[in-house]
Amino acid sequence: MLNISENSIDERVKLHEFDSFKLMRSVHAEKWILLVFGSLVFIILGCLFVPWTQNINAKGYVNTRDPSQRPQGMQAVIPGRIQEWYVQEGDFVYAGDTIAHLTEIKSEYFDSSLVERTREQIDAKLTGIQAYDDKSSALSNQYSQLERGLLLKREQISNKAQQARNKITIDSADLVAFEANLEIAENQLERFKEMYDKGVKSLTDFQDKELKVQETRAKVTSQRNKLMNQRRELTNAIIEQSLVEREYGEKLAKADSDRQSVLSARSESVGATAKLENQYSNYAFRQQFYYITAPQDGYVTKTMKKGLGELIKEGDDIATIAPTEFDLTVEMFVKPQDLPLVNIGEEARLRFDGWPAIVISGWPEASTGIFTGEVVAVDRFISENGQYRILISPMSSKRSWPKELRVGTGAQAFVLLNDVPIWYELWRQLNGFPAQFYDEDAKDAPKELKRKAPGKSIK
Template structure:
């Protein structure tokens, strides 16, 4: 070293020359202090072997067990203008009590006689529907009458056809008879002419036979005319039958067309009646929505839309109500690492904000002011705070929860797990290991069953 400073000394002075150092060597209290330190160390080692109950802590709030018992806001189903309030904050309302009255703001529903007018329209359309129904029945009767008249006309025409056939047969037979007479007359004339030539018959007989032949020839022409007339009558009778069929088919088609038109109008009117009845029902229900009523008995917490004449839209929250009767519960949140250790039915210790509590997390038996609970629901999807929600109900085997607990107040929870020595729990925490997986005896028994 460089000897730059004059204060450098290779041999420092002894401390024994000081009076304080001398007193330390002669102090007798150091032995007692050593005993105390050794005793504390032994006690600390013994404490490390004391039992410690592993637990999962969580924080949450007081809520209700059933969703219909939780605070709810009442919305307006329709838009309107606030006209009158019937409650104020803090009032108790029964189910069905009127909270406020709103008036209509849409021009389609402003008619004060809208429901009555719609009902009149429904009645008028129903009368029109009945009229169309009567017309359809009348047309059905008319079609039946036309069919009956058609059948009678066809029978009459068929009778004429039969008569024409019989007349044709008769005229044909008469024509054959006249032709036979013509042949006989011709034969007689030839015989008379031959006998006259032989001088056996006078000329007058020949002339008589010739006259008779001419008469028979004339009868043939007349009879052929009658036969042709009979055939014409037969043809006319058939034509008349076809005409009757076509005429009454046209009448039936016309009547059916009118009937189908009436049916179409009837169905259209029926659809209009259903539409008007739907409108009438909707208008009637809408009239009942002007008075907003309490869905269940409870207390009015907060008026969300204040004032008279304020316009609100449909779905707007108007007032908040807390149900009067509810089953209390606690919702708490645990980390994803602790979720596999939580099971329904497990015991939980709870302490509430505002209640005196002394908590020893590892010794639940010596904790003061905590209340017992039982897990009834575990949420399967993570919440917005990055934890899983657990719902806890009061444990019926332990003391009941305080009745003055308010919904929404804070609560702390401890889920009890396995019992281990304190040194093991300290070692687990220092290493960041999760608690031991624990199955309660009750759950094991249920699984065996």
């Protein structure tokens, strides 16, 4: 039993053939297994109560919030042919430095004196407009003179008609007087005839009276004709007034028509001049685009075109410039289910490509080689990749980001949320609940009391 003898029986006795030894071995194995399993369960249960920092894991890249600080392309505003390059890739340029020179490829702009010739056309049009102005002024003066002439003619004819009326009045009075004299002369002739028949008057006296009657009758006839002529003069004056009105009306209408034609031609010239002015400005401004200049200070990182003589279209990128100074930010994309958990001002831990780091997302204090930032912007609309974009900027109170970072560097972010036990985090993720599933502030907040509307009473 003690196995102290030099003669061993182990080779002769086969313990596995005895049931008692089999039973003893199985009991020891089960205890060992139970001990190991119990220890593992205890360790796992203990780990479930270890604090865990909830976080949202997202990937993105380094960018900048200011659009003017991002690498940008330098476009050709007009189509052309590359005549000369003034920079090489990697050169530093200041804002306004010339990058390349273009030449025209459109036939309507081949004339080297196009701007000067357009200016001459504008000057000629302006001279024509001045001539139209002078002609319009002359026609306006002519129209005014015709109006004054019409007024004078009207006054002249009116005076002439008034004179005719006055003469008619005078001649009418004279006719009445002559007719009275004729009646008296005829009465005297009858009395002289009676006296002549009685022999009281001589034949000579009787003949004198007859002569006087004839003279008086001639005067009456003459006065009647004179009165008729004056009335005709008055009628002619009235007719002449109508003729003058018609004549001057035609002249005034013609003068006004000529003036309107001049004004219409002037308006067309003004429109043509404005169009030429527009073309002149376009031509003069177009010449500025023959030279492509740098929009800001920076480095020429890449040229898109091959070399001299290559044709480019308007809007084509000719080169890319990267600014020298920029404020970095990290552009991340989170899932829609995590978006309600992200708020502006929340802290985030970052790991950049090229900087070694050991990251434990649930225990940020145990991570090394990571950097700190805060959420500064959250998009309102979903991106094309089906996720929402967030921006994370450095925190001034924390460790500074590496100065060697460049726009486009890959990054991984962990937006830190609440500290919870591991079992809660596992239960939440298995059920697909958000990180802040229970809002203690909402449960503890008192319910809002309903108030009666003013002016109403409950009966």
